Amino acid sequence: MSRRPFVRLVSGTRWYFGHPRYLRYMSREVTCIFIGAFALLLLRAVERLSAGQAAYASFLAAIAGPWSALGLSLVVIFALHNAVSWFNVTPKALPVQIGEGFLPGGFIVAAHYAAWILVSLAVLLFAGVL
Amino acid sequence: MNERMVQLEVLRYDPQVDDEPHFQHYEVPCKEEWVVLDALNAIKESIDPTLNYRWSCHMAVCGSCGMMINGEPRLSCHAFLRGFAGVIRVEPLAHFPIERDLVTVADDFIDKLKRVKPYLIPGEPRPIGAGEYLQTPAQLMKYRHFSMCINCMLCYAACPQYALQPLFLGPAAITLAHRYNLDSRDGGREQRQQVIATDEGVWECSFVGACSEVCPKAVDPAAALQQVKVASTLDWFREHLLPGSAT
Numbered sequence: 001m002s003r004r005p006f007v008r009l010v011s012g013t014r015w016y017f018g019h020p021r022y023l024r025y026m027s028r029e030v031t032c033i034f035i036g037a038f039a040l041l042l043l044r045a046v047e048r049l050s051a052g053q054a055a056y057a058s059f060l061a062a063i064a065g066p067w068s069a070l071g072l073s074l075v076v077i078f079a080l081h082n083a084v085s086w087f088n089v090t091p092k093a094l095p096v097q098i099g100e101g102f103l104p105g106g107f108i109v110a111a112h113y114a115a116w117i118l119v120s121l122a123v124l125l126f127a128g129v130l
Numbered sequence: 131m132n133e134r135m136v137q138l139e140v141l142r143y144d145p146q147v148d149d150e151p152h153f154q155h156y157e158v159p160c161k162e163e164w165v166v167l168d169a170l171n172a173i174k175e176s177i178d179p180t181l182n183y184r185w186s187c188h189m190a191v192c193g194s195c196g197m198m199i200n201g202e203p204r205l206s207c208h209a210f211l212r213g214f215a216g217v218i219r220v221e222p223l224a225h226f227p228i229e230r231d232l233v234t235v236a237d238d239f240i241d242k243l244k245r246v247k248p249y250l251i252p253g254e255p256r257p258i259g260a261g262e263y264l265q266t267p268a269q270l271m272k273y274r275h276f277s278m279c280i281n282c283m284l285c286y287a288a289c290p291q292y293a294l295q296p297l298f299l300g301p302a303a304i305t306l307a308h309r310y311n312l313d314s315r316d317g318g319r320e321q322r323q324q325v326i327a328t329d330e331g332v333w334e335c336s337f338v339g340a341c342s343e344v345c346p347k348a349v350d351p352a353a354a355l356q357q358v359k360v361a362s363t364l365d366w367f368r369e370h371l372l373p374g375s376a377t
């Protein structure tokens with residue numbers, strides 16, 4: 001009997017519409033575009049800062065305005081989504097075995113949030129905001 | 131016992147006749163407590179004996195009755211009819227070629243399983259007279275959940291990376307390698323790393339996590355793969371950054 005297996009092709013550009021879990025995954029992945037854009041903006045800010053006070057002031061003026069505010073708000077939302085979705089899966093990558101059991105994943109996630117808060121406080125303290 | 135008519139749409143493919151698969155509609159008298167596999171058996175026994183599908187144990191142990199049920203990779207022996215409303219769509223496991231009807235070609239998966247050397251490779255030769263290998267309960271727990279895999283391939287059917295890059299070793303094979311790497315009796319990690327810590331191995335995984343969502347045995351392959359990534363990254367740092375490690 002002759003074999004003629006049938007191969008079902010998967011679209012390389014539309015596969016993520018195939019299931020809600022794939023869309024959820026893509027929503028996490030696209031956050032990197034916004035975070036990458038913000039990193040570039042930050043680099044530009046540092047570069048302007050090194051060019052002197054006037055350069056930095058004009059840079060700040062250039063990014064002021066409602067569109068920038070909207071863009072930066074989006075960045076914050078996507079950055080939060082990125083951080084939360086990654087923090088929530090950390091127990092998978094970093095299991096902590098204690099004797100014959102494992103530390104509940106919630107503790108590992110909580111440790112990440114605690115570290116996040118501590119680092120944020122340290123940065124704010126260092127920046128003189130607190 | 132209550133009986134009701136259940137509508138099923140089953141993908142059919144006869145390689146000798148069909149150019150491509152097509153759906154066939156069946157109306158099957160089913161008992162309330164039946165699973166999708168029972169409905170398929172009823173079709174084969176009393177409606178259409180030409181229908182092909184794989185199954186064996188009917189108790190979620192053999193791993194052979196995996197199929198797409200309403201677009202979700204499921205064991206058909208584990209999918210209760212009462213959990214579905216309306217027409218139930220049954221297709222062969224996604225991402226595998228269709229051999230005939232609901233039967234897929236599993237050769238690629240079997241080959242990948244073999245490549246990761248899924249067996250104990252003792253670190254040092256040990257005479258039989260030395261007795262059995264002893265393992266503490268804590269050492270067992272380290273890998274036990276990863277050893278529950280029944281090779282049902284549902285995780286491959288859920289994994290979009292495997293669909294897009296068929297060379298990807300995939301969730302179950304890498305999980306099995308990790309299971310043996312974690313075993314205190316094993317000394318074969320270096321051999322397996324050459325297969326799994328590669329572009330077509332664990333680095334093809336982008337952590338979609340679908341494998342763990344569909345796994346019927348709670349093996350959590352996504353966790354295994356992330357742990358392999360962490361361990362492989364630490365290997366790299368040890369090899370390249372520790373004093374005296376330059377090659």
Ligand code: SF4
Nearest residue numbers: 279280282283285345
């Ligand atoms: S890891 Fe789970 S889904 Fe994948 S083959 Fe094993 S039992 Fe099936």
